[in-house]
Amino acid sequence: MGLVHKEQPVGIFDSGIGGLTVAHAIRQMMPNESLIYFGDTAHLPYGDKSEAAIQAYSIRIADLLLSKGCKVIVMACNSASSAAYELLKEYVHKDVRIINVIDPMVDYVVEHYANKRIGLIGTKRTIQSGVYKRKIEESGRNITLCSMATPMLVPMIEEGYFNNRISHDIIEAYLSDPMLANIDALILGCTHYPLIRKEIAEFYQNRKDILDSSEVVAASLNTYLADNDLLNPHKGVMDHFMVSDFTESFEASTKLFFHEAVRLERHDLWA
Numbered sequence: 704m705g706l707v708h709k710e711q712p713v714g715i716f717d718s719g720i721g722g723l724t725v726a727h728a729i730r731q732m733m734p735n736e737s738l739i740y741f742g743d744t745a746h747l748p749y750g751d752k753s754e755a756a757i758q759a760y761s762i763r764i765a766d767l768l769l770s771k772g773c774k775v776i777v778m779a780c781n782s783a784s785s786a787a788y789e790l791l792k793e794y795v796h797k798d799v800r801i802i803n804v805i806d807p808m809v810d811y812v813v814e815h816y817a818n819k820r821i822g823l824i825g826t827k828r829t830i831q832s833g834v835y836k837r838k839i840e841e842s843g844r845n846i847t848l849c850s851m852a853t854p855m856l857v858p859m860i861e862e863g864y865f866n867n868r869i870s871h872d873i874i875e876a877y878l879s880d881p882m883l884a885n886i887d888a889l890i891l892g893c894t895h896y897p898l899i900r901k902e903i904a905e906f907y908q909n910r911k912d913i914l915d916s917s918e919v920v921a922a923s924l925n926t927y928l929a930d931n932d933l934l935n936p937h938k939g940v941m942d943h944f945m946v947s948d949f950t951e952s953f954e955a956s957t958k959l960f961f962h963e964a965v966r967l968e969r970h971d972l973w974a
């Protein structure tokens with residue numbers, strides 16, 4: 704791995720602005736770090752794209768984040784993590800560490816839920832990849848994973864439909880599926896879902912654990928930076944939030960995902 708310094712920024716990317724839920728958890732846990740965020744809004748949603756397309760976009764984004772001097776890259780997107788992590792790890796391993804959103808959650812589940820039945824919801828790409836299932840089964844902890852694609856949830860949230868009657872009905876229709884019957888906990892396998900965590904918990908009458916990866920991913924980043932003496936000891940310089948396609952509605956939605964409004968800079972990935 705090349706020489707990296709504590710003061711260099713943390714690179715984070717997602718298909719769009721949903722990954723800001725992960726960026727927010729990182730900000731809360733490591734306030735000194737400066738963040739360079741890239742949302743590939745021109746190619747959103749990744750959840751319906753082919754593996755090959757997501758791999759091509761991810762390589763391009765990694766090049767951009769490396770050119771900005773990032774000391775680590777966080778793939779803040781489940782669909783990208785399931786389609787492109789192995790390739791990206793191979794591609795940049797000489798330069799920086801890549802952290803995906805799936806492995807920290809798998810480690811958490813393996814540690815806490817041996818012999819249990821765990822539900823997973825996510826995009827079609829994430830569920831079809833079978834990555835969570837394979838990694839959880841490899842642990843040999845007798846955990847049964849019941850996975851289900853819930854593709855209507857991302858557009859629903861992006862259109863602002865949550866905490867209302869429509870979101871309630873859609874969530875209920877998905878979660879009542881027999882495929883998810885008798886689970887002990889549910890993994891939110893998509894960056895957007897933290898926004899409907901409360902509604903999901905209410906569906907289960909607060910009797911099931913709802914596992915949101917943003918916090919475990921931030922904790923995993925924190926451990927990596929601390930172990931390698933890469934935590935920024937000083938308050939970092941300005942953050943940058945870039946997108947491959949700019950609209951006012953993307954900018955307005957940042958507040959929902961990052962808990963504060965941010966200014967989006969447009970950067971053409973293919974320029």
Ligand code: DGL
Pocket residue numbers: 717718719721722747748749750751779780781782783825826829857892893894895
């Ligand atoms: N960020 C994606 C994920 O976590 C959801 C949005 C999309 O499909 O692009 O899977």
